[in-house]
Amino acid sequence: MGLGRYIGKKALWYGGALLAAIVLNFILPRLVPGNPVDTIVSSLARGGSVTADQQQKIYASFVSQFGLDKPLWQQFLIYLNNIVHGNLGVSFSAYPVSVNHLVGQAVPWTLAIQLPSIIIGWIIGNALGAIAAFKGGRWDSGAFTSSLLLSAMPYYCLSIILLYFLALKAGLFPVGGAYSYGLSPGFNMQFITDALHYYWLPFLSLVLVIIGGQAVGMRSMAIYELGSDYVNFSRGLGIGQGKIVGYIFHNAMLPQITGLALSIGTMVGGALITELVFNYPGMGTLLFNAISSNDYPVIQSITLIITVAVLFANFAVEVVYGIVDPRIRAAKTGEK
Amino acid sequence: MTALTAAPPELLMRATNLNAAYSADGTRDVPAVDAVSLEVPRGQILGLAGESGCGKSTLGNTLAMIANPPLYVLSGTLEIAGLTIDLSTLDKGADARHRPHRGQIVSMLPQGAMNSISPTLRIRDLVCDVVRAHDRSKSRSDALDLARDRLTMLGMPVRVLDQYAHQLSGGMRQRMVTVISTLLNPQLLIADEPTSALDVSSQKALIEMLIHMVDEKIMGGAIFITHDLPVLSMVTDQLAIMYAGRIVETGPTAELVHSARHPYTSALLAAVLDPTRETRTKTVEGIPGSPPNLANPPTGCRFHPRCPFAMEVCARQDPPLVGEGIHSASCWWAKDHPHETVPLQGVSL
Numbered sequence: 001m002g003l004g005r006y007i008g009k010k011a012l013w014y015g016g017a018l019l020a021a022i023v024l025n026f027i028l029p030r031l032v033p034g035n036p037v038d039t040i041v042s043s044l045a046r047g048g049s050v051t052a053d054q055q056q057k058i059y060a061s062f063v064s065q066f067g068l069d070k071p072l073w074q075q076f077l078i079y080l081n082n083i084v085h086g087n088l089g090v091s092f093s094a095y096p097v098s099v100n101h102l103v104g105q106a107v108p109w110t111l112a113i114q115l116p117s118i119i120i121g122w123i124i125g126n127a128l129g130a131i132a133a134f135k136g137g138r139w140d141s142g143a144f145t146s147s148l149l150l151s152a153m154p155y156y157c158l159s160i161i162l163l164y165f166l167a168l169k170a171g172l173f174p175v176g177g178a179y180s181y182g183l184s185p186g187f188n189m190q191f192i193t194d195a196l197h198y199y200w201l202p203f204l205s206l207v208l209v210i211i212g213g214q215a216v217g218m219r220s221m222a223i224y225e226l227g228s229d230y231v232n233f234s235r236g237l238g239i240g241q242g243k244i245v246g247y248i249f250h251n252a253m254l255p256q257i258t259g260l261a262l263s264i265g266t267m268v269g270g271a272l273i274t275e276l277v278f279n280y281p282g283m284g285t286l287l288f289n290a291i292s293s294n295d296y297p298v299i300q301s302i303t304l305i306i307t308v309a310v311l312f313a314n315f316a317v318e319v320v321y322g323i324v325d326p327r328i329r330a331a332k333t334g335e336k
Numbered sequence: 337m338t339a340l341t342a343a344p345p346e347l348l349m350r351a352t353n354l355n356a357a358y359s360a361d362g363t364r365d366v367p368a369v370d371a372v373s374l375e376v377p378r379g380q381i382l383g384l385a386g387e388s389g390c391g392k393s394t395l396g397n398t399l400a401m402i403a404n405p406p407l408y409v410l411s412g413t414l415e416i417a418g419l420t421i422d423l424s425t426l427d428k429g430a431d432a433r434h435r436p437h438r439g440q441i442v443s444m445l446p447q448g449a450m451n452s453i454s455p456t457l458r459i460r461d462l463v464c465d466v467v468r469a470h471d472r473s474k475s476r477s478d479a480l481d482l483a484r485d486r487l488t489m490l491g492m493p494v495r496v497l498d499q500y501a502h503q504l505s506g507g508m509r510q511r512m513v514t515v516i517s518t519l520l521n522p523q524l525l526i527a528d529e530p531t532s533a534l535d536v537s538s539q540k541a542l543i544e545m546l547i548h549m550v551d552e553k554i555m556g557g558a559i560f561i562t563h564d565l566p567v568l569s570m571v572t573d574q575l576a577i578m579y580a581g582r583i584v585e586t587g588p589t590a591e592l593v594h595s596a597r598h599p600y601t602s603a604l605l606a607a608v609l610d611p612t613r614e615t616r617t618k619t620v621e622g623i624p625g626s627p628p629n630l631a632n633p634p635t636g637c638r639f640h641p642r643c644p645f646a647m648e649v650c651a652r653q654d655p656p657l658v659g660e661g662i663h664s665a666s667c668w669w670a671k672d673h674p675h676e677t678v679p680l681q682g683v684s685l
Contacts, residue, residue, distance in 0.1 A: 229451040234462075236402045236444030237517060238435050239469045247454040254456075326500045327455060 110282035117206040125214025133222035150212025176279035221252035265313025345377035354412035383572030400444040401434035443522035453501035507538030587663030597665035602678035
């Protein structure tokens with residue numbers, strides 16, 4: 001069986017890609033002239049409240065804190081060691097809070113909003129696209145036109161439209177945030193019902209766009225497969241409609257699986273604009289704030305997390321493809 | 337191939353008054369099969385020949401009950417195996433009504449078998465689905481046993497069952513598709529250009545297999561659709577020549593090839609090269625003009641604008657059926673010239 005060899009080969013490739021990504025992630029910020037500590041100290045200096053002597057001391061302490069006084073190769077080993085131990089460093093702007101803590105706070109919100117919307121959107125979108133392709137006629141034109149409209153609409157545009165009508169005009173949902181002021185996150189009934197109330201708007205604005213995009217893709221794939229020779233042959237053999245739809249679905253699914261895995265992979269980066277529009281405390285907001293305050297450790301950590309997630313998602317796609325599409329397995333392993 | 341005997345052979349199927357049309361823009365119908373009736377004797381292969389676009393495949397799809405919009409079967413009955421099947425697909429329940437007959441009574445061996453098996457399906461899974469579509473009580477292993485026995489009988493390797501279509505060569509794939517389409521011992525097999533995508537040696541293998549299957553009574557009979565006349569004269573017992581949605585001449589293959597009664601038949605035959613000594617000096621002229629637009633066919637005989645023997649009556653009235661026994665042609669010229677063969681050189685000017 002070539003499947004094990006196929007997966008092993010893929011795993012090696014992805015391991016190499018991950019290593020390259022880690023090296024780049026380490027080197028790129030250090031190629032920028034100056035170092036991040038300069039930025040912090042000079043911004044402190046601009047305040048005017050620190051003397052040159054104090055500045056010197058602050059500088060020295062930051063440099064040793066971040067290990068910038070050591071040679072590059074040592075820094076790299078320390079960096080590697082930290083990553084292996086899951087230590088992402090200390091945030092500059094929220095010093096002395098660790099990046100782990102910041103990310104740990106943001107990730108649950110992002111996952112809570114993205115994972116359900118991607119999965120539900122994917123399932124509904126594909127079902128809708130497939131039904132539109134099979135039914136044809138008025139069903140198709142209705143579903144296709146609305147899907148096209150939804151998928152062509154930028155996230156923020158739909159977010160703002162929903163925000164205006166459902167929150168501002170109808171007052172059904174709160175305008176922004178993830179939970180009511182004064183509550184603190186925790187697993188209790190009161191907090192969860194409150195968070196769910198805030199959840200609907202950002203969820204809707206994500207899920208509608210995903211449904212649209214998936215439905216458009218699935219519809220055209222299914223229409224293409226409907227016209228293929230094997231559908232005709234299977235009908236001529238008296239195979240039932242349900243079975244034939246199964247064949248078509250299996251083949252039309254293949255590109256859609258890639259889409260699903262990739263969106264799950266990029267998911268940890270947060271739906272940047274949606275989170276900003278709704279002032280939602282996820283990874284997107286964290287990244288945005290880190291960039292605007294030059295918080296290198298946070299930016300670096302988020303890019304690393306996104307890289308790992310995207311690589312992992314791609315790897316998962318390749319494995320799933322190897323299982324569901326015999327042609328790819330054969331081509332990649334030379335199996336005959 | 338069964339030798340023709342003096343006694344008329346038992347009839348396998350009779351199709352009467354087939355009418356099928358493509359709906360071009362929802363309102364206007366383009367008739368592609370026009371009042372066609374056909375008979376196939378048991379144990380024989382009927383060849384269906386004609387130019388591209390004359391309605392051969394449409395007729396095949398009509399008989400195989402797989403007409404799909406925009407093709408609609410307007411009318412027609414098929415008498416086969418003691419059944420009388422209404423082929424019309426105008427009512428909503430037609431597909432469900434026809435499904436049990438497909439594959440079991442009439443089976444289709446399609447054009448372009450390259451993609452006839454879903455690329456993500458193992459052959460054995462398709463085999464199971466085919467068998468179980470007609471008999472729910474059959475288990476997976478029953479179906480596989482049936483397929484294994486059939487492959488062994490035909491001298492094909494059994495391991496193909498575990499493979500995917502892309503792992504088979506073109507010739508093997510086409511033979512496998514043939515085995516699957518005849519797995520349930522259909523009464524009638526409709527082979528729609530099964531050889532056209534194959535190289536010559538694979539063509540030969542497939543044709544020998546089809547003839548073997550008819551001789552072994554795996555199927556009751558077959559209709560072989562192609563425009564490859566040399567293949568037809570090798571495979572078939574009878575020929576039906578089709579032009580612009582109508583059958584213009586039918587008869588035993590040997591008789592039709594040597595003494596055609598319809599000018600179109602003889603023009604078609606004249607367009608084929610025989611690999612003989614004289615071929616070097618012979619020029620193939622082909623048939624001048626092209627088949628008519630079926631949305632607006634010529635009046636009277638549809639071949640008259642291209643026919644060198646056309647008379648004034650041909651454009652006015654539908655030609656009469658002129659026949660001696662099982663050899664008959666629809667032609668005014670044939671009516672005026674009983675027992676005469678169309679002079680070939682008169683056509684290929």
